[in-house]
Amino acid sequence: MQNAAILTVDDDPSVSRSVARDLRRRYGDRYRVIRAESGSTALDALREIKLRGEQVAVLLADYRMPGMNGIEFLEAAMDVFPLARRVLLTAYADTDAAINAINIVDLDHYLLKPWNPPEEKLYPVLDALLEAWLTTPAVTMPETKVVGHRWSARSFAVRDFLARNLVPYRWLRADEAEGARLLAAAGLGEADVPVVITTDGKALARPTETDLAAHVGMATTPASDLYDLAVIGGGPAGLGAAVYGASEGLRTLLVEQRATGGQAGQSSRIENYLGFPDGVSGAQLTDRARRQAQKFNAEMLTTREVVGLERQDPVTLLRFSDDTAVAAHTVVLATGVSYRLLDAPGLADLTGRGVFYGSAAIEAPNCSGEEIYIVGGANSAGQGAVYFSRFARRVHILIRGDDLTRSMSRYLIDQIEGIANIEVHPNTEVVGGEGRDHLERLTLCDRRSGRVATVPTSWLFVFIGAEPRTDWLGDVVARDGNGYVLTGSDLLADGLRPAGWAPSRDPYHLESSMPGVFAAGDVRAGSVKRVASAVGEGAMAVSLVHRYLEGR
Ligand SMILES: Cc1cc2nc3c(=O)[nH]c(=O)nc-3n(C[C@H](O)[C@H](O)[C@H](O)COP(=O)(O)OP(=O)(O)OC[C@H]3O[C@@H](n4cnc5c(N)ncnc54)[C@H](O)[C@@H]3O)c2cc1C
Secondary structure (H helix, E strand, O other): OOOOEEEEEOOOHHHHHHHHHHHHHHHOOOOEEEEEOOHHHHHHHHHHHHHOOOOEEEEEEEOOOOOOOHHHHHHHHHHHOOOOEEEEEEOHHHHHHHHHHHHHOOOOEEEEOOOOOHHHHOHHHHHHHHHHHHOOOOOOOOOEEEEEOOOOHHHHHHHHHHHHOOOOEEEEEOOOHHHHHHHHHOOOOHHHOOEEEOOOOOEEEOOOHHHHHHHOOOOOOOOOOEEEEEEEOOOHHHHHHHHHHHHOOOOEEEEOOOOOOOOHHHOOOEOOOOOOOOOEOHHHHHHHHHHHHHHOOOEEEOOOOEEEEEEEOOEEEEEEOOOOEEEEEEEEEOOOOEEOOOOOOOOHHHEOOOEEEOOOHHHHHHHOOOEEEEEOOOHHHHHHHHHHOOOOOEEEEEOOOOOOOOOOOHHHHHHHHOOOOEEEEOOEEEEEEEOOOOOOEEEEEEOOOOOEEEEEOOOEEEOOOEEOOOHHHOOOOOEOOOOOEOOHHHHOEOOEOOOOOOOOOOOOOOEOOOOOEEEOHHHEOOOOOOHHHHHHHHHHHHHHHHHHHHHO
């Protein structure tokens, strides 16, 4: 285990050096040997190691040290690394203290100084301790850690963000021992959570998504001022456009406000996407698409929201929410749609604390053995129900209509009918939710009889359709009454081109009312709301981008 450390502390520099030398000679190829000359500096080193997510296998402390003696040090060190093996170095005269320490700090061994020759007196002891340590289950590789509260919307948001961006992390509750140990090592408390500890040991208290993105290695600022193609939105349509654009030699920038994958990234299993007969999870599909775009050198920004488009011939400026901007010759709008919120008293305050939009798959293991409620009758709700049925005791699907046939694909209805712990409640809607720090009860109404009932539950997953969030476009591009972007022939009213249209041609098929700005995927008026069509439109938009660039 390359990262694990053996730490030795002795206030006598010559003894400290010679212990470290003996340890390095035998263990230096497998362990990092660290030495300190006081208990407090040794503790600082331990905290740093803890934050970096590395391990300490053995601690060797001299008994007689000024300020903090060896037993006091080992006692404090146990709070940081409870599973590290503990050895006290003593003189013969201090044998009694060493024996007492066996009870105080659960000492594994005491070594009488001097221990020469080490082959006889030091190494056999250390070999046995290291072997014992290696069989403990605490040995983990460096990883991002999130420390937070179980029912905290902010903690959920951080975990959700990391999960959607496919950053592996370990979740630790602040009120459990290891979580508390990490907070203490970072000099932080429960009031600071959520705290994210990065793989290089930095502790970020209540980080913004942009902080988080930057610290886990995602790009957040553009490398250049000017691109051939800027794609706004990193769902299937945007990723499709980025892959085709970059692979065909266009300097391509993709800007995503949250996490690549978009809605598709949240799907537990996409069964109808061509080429995946056994289905594919949204996370897998996103991961592959993202790697493919990167392979062709598409530049990808995460946690950057585009809030304005402005024509400055011959380019279009994309304005970000922090007032910076980047220019591109062509733009593909692929901003998709966002979940519609369920409007019932009490639910808004409980969002992220029992009320979740979309599948929130990271919560599935926490629903183990519980009653959960899903609102919605479309495919996304059906997929969610099938997925959660593997964890929950019972999944209740609430729909306003009489049955699922009008809104859900037959293959999903068949699956649901074959799963014993899914129950469909027709003509039912949620009219309220309550709970102190998290959802505890839902109020349901039977739409036919008007009867109202309260059910105990901590879990509500809402899938009630979506709408485009295109208000930021204002009048810059023409939109229909529901906010979807109009393109191609839809822009021609009685054969007339849109107001202000300069080119001496009609708009291309996916082109918006601003020349050189295209729309692809769910955000486009009249689009089919499917992964395959979004990817296809992304690809098609790029071929129209070429036509636009050639014809200028
Ligand atoms: C749970 C679920 C399951 C589904 N299952 C299936 C299925 O099995 N089969 C199927 O064919 N379809 C399925 N769909 C539908 C499919 O996922 C969508 O049709 C598809 O994702 C649309 O892709 P898109 O790229 O157009 O938009 P989206 O996927 O919505 O992506 C848009 C992206 O743009 C980003 N964005 C928005 N505004 C901005 C801005 N101003 N600046 C920067 N970025 C921005 C968003 O954060 C988002 O990531 C499912 C949808 C859901 C929610």
